[in-house]
Amino acid sequence: MSFDIERARAQTPGCTERIHFNACGAALMPTPVVDALKQHIDLEARMGGYEAADAAAQQTESTYSAIARMLGCHSNEIAVVENATRGWDMVFYAMPFKRGDRILTCTAEYGSNYIAYLQMARRTGAIIEAIPDDDRGQVDVDALRELIDEHVKLISITHVPTNGGLVNPAAEIGALARQHGIPFLLDACQSAGQMPLDVSELQVDMLSATSRKFLRGPRGMGFVYVREAMIERLEPPFLDNHAATWISRSAFHVREDARRFENWECNVAAKIALGVAVDYALDWGLEAIEARVTALADALRARLDALGGVRVRDRGRRRCGIVSFTVADEAPERVVRALCERGIHASVSRVTSTRLDMQGRGLDALVRAGVHYYNTEEEVERFVAALDDIMRGN
Numbered sequence: 001m002s003f004d005i006e007r008a009r010a011q012t013p014g015c016t017e018r019i020h021f022n023a024c025g026a027a028l029m030p031t032p033v034v035d036a037l038k039q040h041i042d043l044e045a046r047m048g049g050y051e052a053a054d055a056a057a058q059q060t061e062s063t064y065s066a067i068a069r070m071l072g073c074h075s076n077e078i079a080v081v082e083n084a085t086r087g088w089d090m091v092f093y094a095m096p097f098k099r100g101d102r103i104l105t106c107t108a109e110y111g112s113n114y115i116a117y118l119q120m121a122r123r124t125g126a127i128i129e130a131i132p133d134d135d136r137g138q139v140d141v142d143a144l145r146e147l148i149d150e151h152v153k154l155i156s157i158t159h160v161p162t163n164g165g166l167v168n169p170a171a172e173i174g175a176l177a178r179q180h181g182i183p184f185l186l187d188a189c190q191s192a193g194q195m196p197l198d199v200s201e202l203q204v205d206m207l208s209a210t211s212r213k214f215l216r217g218p219r220g221m222g223f224v225y226v227r228e229a230m231i232e233r234l235e236p237p238f239l240d241n242h243a244a245t246w247i248s249r250s251a252f253h254v255r256e257d258a259r260r261f262e263n264w265e266c267n268v269a270a271k272i273a274l275g276v277a278v279d280y281a282l283d284w285g286l287e288a289i290e291a292r293v294t295a296l297a298d299a300l301r302a303r304l305d306a307l308g309g310v311r312v313r314d315r316g317r318r319r320c321g322i323v324s325f326t327v328a329d330e331a332p333e334r335v336v337r338a339l340c341e342r343g344i345h346a347s348v349s350r351v352t353s354t355r356l357d358m359q360g361r362g363l364d365a366l367v368r369a370g371v372h373y374y375n376t377e378e379e380v381e382r383f384v385a386a387l388d389d390i391m392r393g394n
C-alpha cells in the first residue's frame with residue numbers, strides 16, 4: 001500500500017522541527033485541523049461566541065456524522081465531551097451496580113477507569129475482577145468465558161493500553177459479551193485514529209475515545225458512543241439544560257439521544273476541529289494508517305531489540321503504534337529528558353497509569369514512543385542512534 005508521506009508531512013508543520021514520537025500523548029495536528037480551530041476562534045472574535053456557534057452550527061453537526069462514519073454507527077449514538085475520561089465516566093456511573101455484582105476488566109486497564117471501579121465498589125459492594133492474560137499478555141478470551149455468570153453486570157476493558165503496543169482482542173470479547181447479554185464498554189482512547197474501529201464488528205455497547213492522540217485532533221475533546229438500545233437504560237450521573245429539559249416545577253425530561261451524556265457549554269472551535277480531524281483520518285483511510293503505523297512501530301521494535309541494554313516491553317499478538325521499552329541502568333525519565341534535549345519526543349508511562357499490568361511485571365515506569373504515519377523510517381533510525389548515544393553516556 002503506498003502512502004503519500006510527502007503530503008502527510010507537508011500538512012504537519014511540527015514534523016520539520018522535531019522527531020515527534022508521542023502520538024500516544026498528543027499527536028501533531030495537521031494543517032486542516034489547525035485551520036478549522038483558528039477560523040472559528042476568529043469568527044468568535046468578530047461575531048461573539050453565541051453568534052459564531054449559530055453560524056457554524058452545520059460544521060458542529062458534521063463532527064457527529066464524521067465520528068458516526070468512522071465507527072459505523074448513527075449520529076444520535078454519539079456524545080461529544082471534553083475528554084475521553086468524562087465520556088467514559090458519564091456512562092459508567094450511569095450503570096446501576098449493587099452488592100455482589102461483578103465488573104470484569106483487563107490487566108491493562110487504564111488508571112482513571114480503575115479508580116472509578118474502586119469508587120463504585122466502595123459505594124455499592126460491586127466486585128472488580130481482572131480477566132487473566134494469555135501467554136502473550138493479552139486478554140485470555142477462554143478465561144473470560146469461564147468467568148462469566150449471571151452476576152457479571154459489565155465487561156469493561158482497554159483496547160490499546162496507554163503503556164504499550166498491545167491490541168486486546170476486543171471483537172472476541174464483544175462477541176462473548178453480546179452472547180450473554182452483558183454490556184461491553186471499550187476504552188478506545190489509544191486505538192481511535194490508528195486502526196479501523198467498527199462498533200458492529202467489535203460488538204461494543206459503549207466506546208470512549210479522545211481527540212488529541214492518534215486522531216490528531218485538538219486537546220480538550222473526546223467522545224463516547226452508546227448503542228441506541230442502551231441509551232434509555234443509562235441515566236447520566238449529571239444532567240443540565242442541554243442533557244434534559246425542565247418541563248414543569250417538579251419534572252424534567254432527559255433527552256433521548258446520546259447527547260444526554262454531554263453538557264451545554266463547550267469549546268465549539270475544538271468540537272468543529274475534532275470533526276475535521278476525523279474526516280482527515282478517514283480520508284487517509286484507517287486501514288492504510290494502521291498498515292503504515294504498524295510497519296514503523298515494528299521497525300522501531302526491531303532496531304531497539306538489536307541495541308544491547310534495551311528491552312522492548314510490548315505484549316500481545318497484535319501490536320500497534322505504541323512502542324514501550326526500558327533501558328538497563330537508566331531511569332525512563334532521564335532517557336526521555338535526554339531524547340528531548342536532542343529534539344526527539346517520547347514520554348514516560350508510570351505504574352499509576354496501569355497498575356495491574358506494571359506491578360505484575362515488576363515495572364515502575366517505562367519509555368513510551370508513539371509513532372504515527374507522518375513519521376519516517378529515517379526518524380526511526382535517528383531515534384535509535386540518539387538512544388545509543390545516550391546509553392554511551394554522551
Ligand SMILES: *Cc1c(COP(=O)(O)O)cnc(C)c1O
Binds near residue numbers: 084187221
Ligand atoms: C489517554 C487515555 C485515556 C484518557 O483520555 P483523556 O482524553 O485524557 O480523558 C483513557 N484511556 C487510555 C487507555 C488512555 O491512554
